[in-house]
Amino acid sequence: MNTELLKERWRRNWYKFSRNPLSILGLAVVLSIIVIAIFAAFFAPYPEHAFVFVDFKNAKSPPSWQHLCGTDMAGRDILSRIFFGFRYSLVMAVSVLSVATPPGVLLGLIAGYMRDTWVDTAIMRVADVFLSVPSMVLALAVCSMLEPTLYNAMLAVTVMWWPWYTRLVYGAASSIKNEYFVQAAEVTGASTFHILFGEIFPNCLSTIFTKMTLDVGWVILIGSTLSFVGLGAQPPTPDLGTMVSDGSKYIPAQWWISLFPALFIVVIILGFNLLGDGVRDMLAGD
Amino acid sequence: MNIKKYVAYRLVSSFFVLFGLSLLIFSLSRLVPGDPARLALGPMAPQWAVDKLRAQLHLDEPVYIQYIYWVTNVFRGDLGQSLVTRRGVFNDILEFFPATFELVIFSVILSTSLAIILGVTSGKYANSLWDNIVRVISYIGIAIPSFVWAIMSVFIFGYVLRWFPTLGRLSSGVVMPPKVTGLLLIDSLIAGKLDVFRDAFYHMILPGTSLVISRLAQEARITRASVVENLHKDYIMAARSFGIPEKTITLRYLLKPSLIPTVAVMGMDIAGSMGGSFIVETIFNWPGLGRYGMSAMLSNDINAIVGVVMLIGVFFAFMNILVDLITAYLDPRIMMKLRGS
Numbered sequence: 001m002n003t004e005l006l007k008e009r010w011r012r013n014w015y016k017f018s019r020n021p022l023s024i025l026g027l028a029v030v031l032s033i034i035v036i037a038i039f040a041a042f043f044a045p046y047p048e049h050a051f052v053f054v055d056f057k058n059a060k061s062p063p064s065w066q067h068l069c070g071t072d073m074a075g076r077d078i079l080s081r082i083f084f085g086f087r088y089s090l091v092m093a094v095s096v097l098s099v100a101t102p103p104g105v106l107l108g109l110i111a112g113y114m115r116d117t118w119v120d121t122a123i124m125r126v127a128d129v130f131l132s133v134p135s136m137v138l139a140l141a142v143c144s145m146l147e148p149t150l151y152n153a154m155l156a157v158t159v160m161w162w163p164w165y166t167r168l169v170y171g172a173a174s175s176i177k178n179e180y181f182v183q184a185a186e187v188t189g190a191s192t193f194h195i196l197f198g199e200i201f202p203n204c205l206s207t208i209f210t211k212m213t214l215d216v217g218w219v220i221l222i223g224s225t226l227s228f229v230g231l232g233a234q235p236p237t238p239d240l241g242t243m244v245s246d247g248s249k250y251i252p253a254q255w256w257i258s259l260f261p262a263l264f265i266v267v268i269i270l271g272f273n274l275l276g277d278g279v280r281d282m283l284a285g286d
Numbered sequence: 287m288n289i290k291k292y293v294a295y296r297l298v299s300s301f302f303v304l305f306g307l308s309l310l311i312f313s314l315s316r317l318v319p320g321d322p323a324r325l326a327l328g329p330m331a332p333q334w335a336v337d338k339l340r341a342q343l344h345l346d347e348p349v350y351i352q353y354i355y356w357v358t359n360v361f362r363g364d365l366g367q368s369l370v371t372r373r374g375v376f377n378d379i380l381e382f383f384p385a386t387f388e389l390v391i392f393s394v395i396l397s398t399s400l401a402i403i404l405g406v407t408s409g410k411y412a413n414s415l416w417d418n419i420v421r422v423i424s425y426i427g428i429a430i431p432s433f434v435w436a437i438m439s440v441f442i443f444g445y446v447l448r449w450f451p452t453l454g455r456l457s458s459g460v461v462m463p464p465k466v467t468g469l470l471l472i473d474s475l476i477a478g479k480l481d482v483f484r485d486a487f488y489h490m491i492l493p494g495t496s497l498v499i500s501r502l503a504q505e506a507r508i509t510r511a512s513v514v515e516n517l518h519k520d521y522i523m524a525a526r527s528f529g530i531p532e533k534t535i536t537l538r539y540l541l542k543p544s545l546i547p548t549v550a551v552m553g554m555d556i557a558g559s560m561g562g563s564f565i566v567e568t569i570f571n572w573p574g575l576g577r578y579g580m581s582a583m584l585s586n587d588i589n590a591i592v593g594v595v596m597l598i599g600v601f602f603a604f605m606n607i608l609v610d611l612i613t614a615y616l617d618p619r620i621m622m623k624l625r626g627s
């Protein structure tokens with residue numbers, strides 16, 4: 001494909017994407033969160049408050065100009081901790097999706113291409129087992145059987161996430177395999193490897209990519225839930241879910257300790273959802 | 287394949303899936319770091335007591351032998367003993383399940399009916415002000431995790447406005463109605479105690495809404511999309527050209543086909559509520575399976591974890607079959623496929 005055509009396609013996609021103001025809003029929110037997360041030490045008003053820090057004189061002080069979101073039970077600036085908390089939410093989403101997607105996609109491709117053989121049955125029934133309980137329950141159960149750390153929480157979410165990709169790609173692959181170009185490749189004696197990755201896989205890409213952008217919000221939601229119940233990141237890590245759960249003990253008198261982290265969880269998820277919807281609409285026509 | 291055969295086929299395949307689930311969750315539970323027997327008895331317990339419990343739980347034998355013991359017991363209706371409550375897990379589950387069932391059913395009914403109202407009205411008047419309001423609400427609704435909604439509603443409706451109670455199923459001092467079904471709303475009606483019914487209903491509102499808020503938003507969008515799609519079909523145009531009143535068109539012709547996607551995701555909806563109940567019940571101190579499961583998970587009570595996960599798997603499988611049957615009833619095309627092939 002020449003560069004001119006590629007440029008033209010990008011231009012058209014951007015036009016489709018930018019016609020919806022909500023998608024632009026989502027993109028802006030997501031970009032700001034990524035920038036703030038990377039340069040948290042620069043944006044946070046009190047970067048030293050992010051981890052271990054104690055200032056009981058200023059503990060539980062309500063929102064003010066010095067502390068826009070107030071301070072928590074140890075006197076740490078909540079806004080600073082929220083900025084650092086973005087890092088953990090993003091790391092969670094990126095690592096879960098990048099670990100869960102490849103095996104999920106691979107299994108889906110194989111099962112879809114070998115439809116109605118024992119390979120198909122074996123793979124899809126195993127996927128069914130993982131989908132036979134609500135994903136939150138499975139993630140909680142797996143998480144509780146491991147040491148409660150951020151990495152194990154990611155592992156637990158990954159374990160429940162791959163079957164969704166297997167199912168998605170299975171559906172796509174099993175219909176693409178009947179297309180003429182796949183049959184042509186088969187007739188000319190192409191290897192199974194080539195058919196899977198050279199013919200079928202490129203045609204599933206936009207479906208996979210759309211699901212991945214739509215999934216970011218969900219992964220962050222489940223991740224924050226796990227740390228909320230104490231099965232994810234442990235204090236003093238500035239994780240948003242942990243902050244909400246710590247602060248909930250001080251409701252209603254010191255409402256700001258849990259309310260602001262909760263609000264920012266909603267903002268992150270909302271941003272990624274709006275962005276994901278924009279990407280879906282953008283790729284839908286192709 | 288007729289309906290009976292279809293249900294039988296689904297039951298058999300569910301059985302195999304649940305068998306796989308039991309293998310998965312059981313072997314995971316035996317990989318727990320640390321000694322479950324030691325955890326159950328505490329650090330001060332003498333070694334001989336720990337050894338005795340290990341022998342009782344067959345923990346010293348290979349995992350597959352333990353699994354065989356476990357499966358044989360399951361078919362006798364015995365899920366083992368909870369290491370925390372010291373009672374049979376099966377009895378515990380029977381005791382806690384009705385509270386969760388009541389909450390989940392309440393929240394699913396609430397979300398589905400609200401979603402239908404919001405979805406139909408916003409789809410009927412697409413791109414109006416109301417449609418945009420519903421759209422914004424549903425975007426925000428999807429982005430709110432259930433624990434955030436639970437905490438916020440406890441704060442706003444429980445403490446600031448003081449509209450609803452925030453803990454448990456009944457106010458202290460209210461006498462439980464005699465247990466018939468275990469569902470307080472029904473039991474209180476059977477006992478003829480309207481004040482208890484009212485109290486139980488009030489207690490259900492905050493946890494119930496916390497469970498459904500994100501599903502409600504999604505269902506409303508699904509219903510809206512389906513209404514918009516059906517609105518432009520020929521049969522609606524035909525009905526209009528006959529001069530049938532708009533209200534009759536909506537209620538009699540538009541509603542039924544538009545609801546199929548909404549009902550089809552009800553299975554997912556119940557699953558979402560079951561998963562959310564672990565968190566919501568813990569926050570609202572709701573004495574149900576979710577809170578029981580959550581405390582089992584936090585205390586490494588392996589028998590209880592396996593039992594709860596398996597029970598939820600069974601419940602989920604039945605609900606999915608039920609939802610598929612309802613969808614088939616609503617959609618003659620699916621019914622014909624079932625009858626035809």
